Every structure is written in C-alpha cells, then in structure tokens.
Amino acid sequence: MSYCIASRKLLIALLIGSPLAPLPVAKPKPAGDVQTGKIIFEKLGCQRCHGSVGEGMIATGKDASPPKIAATRLSLGDFVQSVRKPKGQMPPFGSQQVSDPELSDVYAYLQSLGSQPKLVLPSSASPQNGQHLYMAFGCYECHGYQGQGSVETGGSRIGPPQIPYSSFIAYVRQPTGGMPPYAVKAASDAQLADIYVFLKSRPQATPSKSISLLNQ
Incomplete structure (x- = not known):
C-alpha cells in the first residue's frame, strides 16, 4: 500500500512540475546588438591589441600581454568601467x-565569441623566408622594401607591425582600403607567419623629435 501511495505522489509531482524535476532555465542574452558591437569593436581599433576576435595577444619582452576579452567574465557595468x-x-x-549603449553592443559582441584560444606565432617562422615572400608577393610595391610605408603609393608603415599576429592575419585576409585580400590559397598562414616575423625584425621608426631638421 505504501509503495502505491509513494508512486502516486511521484507521478503527481512530475505532472505539476515539482521542484524534484526543475525545468531548465535559458541563459539570458546580454543586452546590445552583436553585429553593431563588432563594427564598433573594429572602429575603435580594439583588435590592434586584443586580437581580431578578442583572443588576446602573447607579448614578448617587457610589454604586458593584452588580455583575452572574448566571452569576458566581467559584468556589463564592470566592463564599461x-x-x-x-x-x-x-x-x-x-x-x-x-557611448554606454555602444559599449553594451561591444559587450554583446564579445560575449557572442565564446572562449577563443590565443593565436600563437609559430616558433618555426623564418624571417629570411618571410623577406623572400614579402618580395615575391609584391608587398614592397606599396609598403616599401623594409615595410616603412610610402607617401607616393599610400601604403602604410607595417614594419615592425603594431598589431598582434592574429590581427595581422585577419587584416591580410580581409583588408580595408585599396589593398587586395589574400586568401589561404594565395598565401598560407605559415607564409604569413614568416612575413610577420620578417616585419617584426625591421627597425622602429625614428622619432620625429630626434630628427634635427624637423625641430629647427
């Protein structure tokens, strides 16, 4: 008899939604528009330090490593702060x-990315081969032989790069302005890694304040 009563109570509990069987609760989506957030993220230049998908950058030397911000654990308020x-x-x-609403859009975009692993520059990347590829692909025609840029062609200075490796890859694949895109078939990730380390080996630009003619 007690077994039948217990079974009946269990059946009733399941039918009326007892706490014994809670319904799954959907995780609330962050406020803000994801697509607008992506546009703002790129417009502000966040990818130059944090990577094209917020994966962060592995820095070398004394510089601090820009953190991963994809799927940030910060609350919206702490993120804005x-x-x-x-x-x-x-x-x-x-x-x-x-604005705060625009940062809400950026926050929604970062939350939509999920956990992104940092894109690590391969240790096997060769600056010597990178220089060869840089010339073979014709990069020098716009950016100069040392990546110093050119006033005549309008090519920007890219040596040494001021953006992380992941952003460099993303930009070459989908550039802005007059630069043509380079798909994987045209230039593999390994080849772009070689070009990147070649550009990283180029000397820094001379500060204008140290050029006497510009300070007369």
Whole structure:
C-alpha cells in the first residue's frame, strides 16, 4: 500500500512540475546588438591589441600581454568601467568617444565569441623566408622594401607591425582600403607567419623629435 501511495505522489509531482524535476532555465542574452558591437569593436581599433576576435595577444619582452576579452567574465557595468578607467597601458575611452549603449553592443559582441584560444606565432617562422615572400608577393610595391610605408603609393608603415599576429592575419585576409585580400590559397598562414616575423625584425621608426631638421 505504501509503495502505491509513494508512486502516486511521484507521478503527481512530475505532472505539476515539482521542484524534484526543475525545468531548465535559458541563459539570458546580454543586452546590445552583436553585429553593431563588432563594427564598433573594429572602429575603435580594439583588435590592434586584443586580437581580431578578442583572443588576446602573447607579448614578448617587457610589454604586458593584452588580455583575452572574448566571452569576458566581467559584468556589463564592470566592463564599461574598465573601458572608461582602464589599468595598464590601455588608453581610456570617454563617453564622447563611445557611448554606454555602444559599449553594451561591444559587450554583446564579445560575449557572442565564446572562449577563443590565443593565436600563437609559430616558433618555426623564418624571417629570411618571410623577406623572400614579402618580395615575391609584391608587398614592397606599396609598403616599401623594409615595410616603412610610402607617401607616393599610400601604403602604410607595417614594419615592425603594431598589431598582434592574429590581427595581422585577419587584416591580410580581409583588408580595408585599396589593398587586395589574400586568401589561404594565395598565401598560407605559415607564409604569413614568416612575413610577420620578417616585419617584426625591421627597425622602429625614428622619432620625429630626434630628427634635427624637423625641430629647427
């Protein structure tokens, strides 16, 4: 008899939605528009330090490594605060540069990315082969033989690169301006890694304040 009563109670509990069998609760989506956030993310140049998909950058030397911000664990409020009053070398972004609703869009975009692994520059990358490929692909025609850029062609200075490896790859694949895109069939990731380390080996630009003719 007690077995029948217990079975009946269990059946009733299942039918009325007892706490014994809670329904799954959908995780709320972050406020903001993902596509708009991606546009703002790129417009502000966030990818130059944090990577094209927020995966962060593995820095070398004394420089601090820009953190991974894809799928950030910060709350929206803390994220906005970190942009307004950042720590380290990151410059602050005031409300005149990017509004709170726009940062909400960026936050939604970052949350949509999931956990992105950092793209590590292969240790086998060769600057010697990179120089050969740089010439073979005709990069020098716009960016100069040392990646110093050119006023005549309008090619920007790319040596040494001021963006992380992942952003360099992403830009070559989908560039802006007049630069043609290079698909994987035209230039593999391994070849672009060689070109990147070649450009990294180029000397830094001479500061204008150290050029006497410009300070007379």
